[in-house]
Amino acid sequence: MSYELYPVIRNPKYDFIGQSYADSYPNLHKYPATMIPQIGIELFSELGINKGKLLDPYCGSGSSFIVGLECGLEEMYGFDINPLAVLISKAKFTKIDLNKTKNLCQQLKESVYEFSKKADTLDNLQLPHFFNISFWFSKQVLLNLAVIKYFIDKFESDDIKRLLLVPFSETVRECSYTRNGEFKLYRMKPEDILNFNPDVFGIYFNKLEKVIEIYEQYYYPKLTDAKINIDFGSFQKRDDYYNVVLTSPPYGDSKTTVAYGQFSMFSNEWLGIKYARKIDSMLMGGKPAKSIYQKGLIKEYIGKIAKNSIKRALEISSYYFDLEKSIKEVASSIRKNGISIYIVGNRIVKDVLLPTDQFIAEKFEENGFIHLFTYERQLGNKVMPSLNSPSNKIGEKKSTMTKEFIIVCKKI
Numbered sequence: 001m002s003y004e005l006y007p008v009i010r011n012p013k014y015d016f017i018g019q020s021y022a023d024s025y026p027n028l029h030k031y032p033a034t035m036i037p038q039i040g041i042e043l044f045s046e047l048g049i050n051k052g053k054l055l056d057p058y059c060g061s062g063s064s065f066i067v068g069l070e071c072g073l074e075e076m077y078g079f080d081i082n083p084l085a086v087l088i089s090k091a092k093f094t095k096i097d098l099n100k101t102k103n104l105c106q107q108l109k110e111s112v113y114e115f116s117k118k119a120d121t122l123d124n125l126q127l128p129h130f131f132n133i134s135f136w137f138s139k140q141v142l143l144n145l146a147v148i149k150y151f152i153d154k155f156e157s158d159d160i161k162r163l164l165l166v167p168f169s170e171t172v173r174e175c176s177y178t179r180n181g182e183f184k185l186y187r188m189k190p191e192d193i194l195n196f197n198p199d200v201f202g203i204y205f206n207k208l209e210k211v212i213e214i215y216e217q218y219y220y221p222k223l224t225d226a227k228i229n230i231d232f233g234s235f236q237k238r239d240d241y242y243n244v245v246l247t248s249p250p251y252g253d254s255k256t257t258v259a260y261g262q263f264s265m266f267s268n269e270w271l272g273i274k275y276a277r278k279i280d281s282m283l284m285g286g287k288p289a290k291s292i293y294q295k296g297l298i299k300e301y302i303g304k305i306a307k308n309s310i311k312r313a314l315e316i317s318s319y320y321f322d323l324e325k326s327i328k329e330v331a332s333s334i335r336k337n338g339i340s341i342y343i344v345g346n347r348i349v350k351d352v353l354l355p356t357d358q359f360i361a362e363k364f365e366e367n368g369f370i371h372l373f374t375y376e377r378q379l380g381n382k383v384m385p386s387l388n389s390p391s392n393k394i395g396e397k398k399s400t401m402t403k404e405f406i407i408v409c410k411k412i
């Protein structure tokens with residue numbers, strides 16, 4: 001059976017070349033594969049969306065909520081399985097008492113420096129226990145991080161605590177023996193470790209100051225009466241509830257695309273998440289499928305991969321089974337005439353380009369929607385691993401994702 005493909009319109013208006021996330025909303029914390037809010041703001045204006053309830057079932061660090069706030073939506077709901085993503089989003093989009101927070105930051109600074117002068121108190125401090133901890137952190141760094149965490153934990157307000165934990169999480173990463181600037185965890189070279197002696201307190205309090213500044217200048221003024229609810233876990237269906245869905249789902253399983261769990265592992269461990277090391281396997285496509293995905297237009301492409309490697313075909317199938325199930329639930333949660341907007345990249349596996357954009361349009365059509373349009377945009381500003389080895393042949397690297405697709409469907 002041959003399938004007619006959904007038309008794709010190349011729309012340079014959505015390239016936003018040279019622009020980044022930080023142009024309008026500096027981020028409080030690095031996060032992989034963030035969506036630039038400019039895309040959503042432009043789309044909402046094009047589609048005349050300026051009120052109602054918004055859902056992002058894969059909200060990450062929360063760029064859809066910026067769009068919702070800029071465009072006047074009254075209620076917003078987000079979900080993510082990665083606790084670090086929820087921490088960042090909630091910190092950005094929860095209104096807190098700024099004066100109180102600034103006073104607490106000052107108190108925190110004094111307490112931390114005072115406490116660390118006393119060697120005997122330091123000895124009594126409880127250090128976190130996680131696997132291989134001394135492989136990734138020096139004893140001194142561990143102690144200093146533990147002092148900061150000890151005092152943050154003492155604060156009563158969860159909302160304020162969250163904002164203080166955001167720079168803590170970045171400090172954890174920066175002061176570990178990981179090579180910076182990479183999503184995955186690679187240890188520094190032994191000779192670099194010898195000279196690595198980070199000033200944990202200095203780094204944390206500098207970051208804290210910056211986070212408060214950005215929050216005060218860019219996020220706080222936008223936090224009006226709109227209700228923003230961010231939940232930790234996978235999306236829960238709610239029949240005929242939302243007016244619009246704006247989301248950028250993962251483009252494949254975490255193991256072979258963007259390892260959100262690995263990127264966040266130390267932060268999550270310091271936050272006390274017991275299953276921090278299992279997160280990648282809990283995300284979309286994280287568990288191997290028992291059978292190969294055999295439906296619709298994607299079948300042919302997975303079939304080509306299967307000829308090369310059944311194992312890869314099963315891994316890829318797992319992603320499409322999960323995405324299909326999730327779209328079914330999202331579709332039933334959108335009201336009549338509601339709009340779904342998905343932003344994805346099509347990945348290459350074993351030299352086969354997988355048309356995930358087409359899959360999404362097809363699944364929404366199977367679940368009571370019509371496909372309105374798909375825009376293709378040039379990917380100039382997303383922080384993604386841009387080179388990989390799609391054929392898994394050593395030394396053969398290809399640019400994987402240079403385009404993104406914006407798939408817009410309407411419930412009828």
Ligand SMILES: C[S@@+](CC[C@H](N)C(=O)[O-])C[C@H]1O[C@@H](n2cnc3c(N)ncnc32)[C@H](O)[C@@H]1O
Nearest residue numbers: 034035058060061062063080081082234283284
């Ligand atoms: C492309 S990122 C979203 C980025 C987001 N738009 C932003 O600007 O930060 C995809 C997100 O989906 C989350 N995720 C993956 N599988 C999930 C699932 N089954 N349920 C909920 N969230 C999931 C990942 O943790 C990741 O944060």
